[in-house]
Amino acid sequence: MNISKAEQRVLHVLALGGLIRHEFDDRGRLSDVTCFTRDGLVLADCDMALFQRLRRRRLIGSLGGAPYRITLKGRRAVRAQPDNQG
Template sequence: MNISKYEQRTLHALAQGGYIRHVRNGKSIIFAECITRDGYRLVDCSLDVFNKLRRRGLIRSSAGGPYRISPLGLSAVRSQADNR
């Protein structure tokens, strides 16, 4: 699967335990931000990146909660060294 650098960074943050918080205006989502497991906001995650990931089925939400990585997203993400 062809995934951009920004999508890859977002998926990697989600695979480590992050989530995407979203704001709805009626039925459409008008704002989305990725929160890492440490509580920081990931700047690379924009509304366009969010829509691409959701359209491909790499992230999903259950019961109206925040979006998290799906099993398909876990298989699509490339491993990265975590420099902690």
């Protein structure tokens, strides 16, 4: 599967325990997404277009309104990266 560097970065953060919180507007439509690392830091390059691509490819998912997390398909698609938390 062809995955861009930005998609890889977000999937790697999610694979390490991060999550994507989503917010709705008053009409019930998805209005904003924020990607958090497991340490609570915000990943700045996760925008709505990137989120929609990951969701459309079913690399991330949400159950019952919970924050979005990486799926099994997403775990298989992400390349291994060295962790800099030494």
